[in-house]
Amino acid sequence: MLNNVDIKALAGAKGAITATPSAGIASYGVRLDWISGVRAEVTALPMNVGGEEIQRDFTWVVDEPPQLLGQSQGPTPQEYLMSGVGACIMVGFMVNATMRNIEVRSLNVTMKGSLDLAGFMNLRDDAKVEMDGLVYEIEVDADASEQDLDEIRQAAVEFSPNAMTIAHQVSVTGTVKQLQKQ
Numbered sequence: 202m203l204n205n206v207d208i209k210a211l212a213g214a215k216g217a218i219t220a221t222p223s224a225g226i227a228s229y230g231v232r233l234d235w236i237s238g239v240r241a242e243v244t245a246l247p248m249n250v251g252g253e254e255i256q257r258d259f260t261w262v263v264d265e266p267p268q269l270l271g272q273s274q275g276p277t278p279q280e281y282l283m284s285g286v287g288a289c290i291m292v293g294f295m296v297n298a299t300m301r302n303i304e305v306r307s308l309n310v311t312m313k314g315s316l317d318l319a320g321f322m323n324l325r326d327d328a329k330v331e332m333d334g335l336v337y338e339i340e341v342d343a344d345a346s347e348q349d350l351d352e353i354r355q356a357a358v359e360f361s362p363n364a365m366t367i368a369h370q371v372s373v374t375g376t377v378k379q380l381q382k383q
Contacts, residue, residue, distance in 0.1 A: 206299040217251075224251035233263070239271045240264040269318075279332065283312035286335060286363045293357030294339060301349065306342040313337075335367065 218225035230246035245257035265271030
């Protein structure tokens with residue numbers, strides 16, 4: 202055990218996924234239920250890893266500040282997006298540091314981004330809807346060279362499912378279904 206990461210379990214997972222690639226397929230889901238205004242309650246749906254269903258018992262609220270028509274009852278969708286990307290980079294950093302036998306005493310990941318609300322509100326043709334980009338900063342206290350830490354950072358980002366989902370602009374598809382009128 203290093204950095205509170207179970208090295209044997211990590212090696213076991215790597216071996217299982219190498220031997221049986223389908224063991225490495227993970228599926229996730231969330232359900233958002235509108236509460237009021239621009240606020241919703243989000244529930245994590247069961248996830249599936251390698252064919253095993255894992256129950257998730259988490260709910261949280263998404264909201265906007267009053268300046269954006271909300272009541273500040275929870276983080277904004279953009280804050281959740283950035284926390285998901287930052288957390289995924291952090292997980293990758295810790296796993297890669299552990300695989301290199303580097304003890305980490307502290308680690309912070311700060312994510313920042315901005316967007317033009319005129320794009321969201323469809324006010325100008327030249328206003329982008331998407332964020333202008335995400336910028337991260339990793340602060341780490343560890344006995345490692347700058348080169349090692351930078352290599353760990355690169356691997357953490359390049360193999361981060363969330364960072365790569367954003368960087369490679371995966372498609373977003375869906376449907377709408379009208380509920381039966383009462």
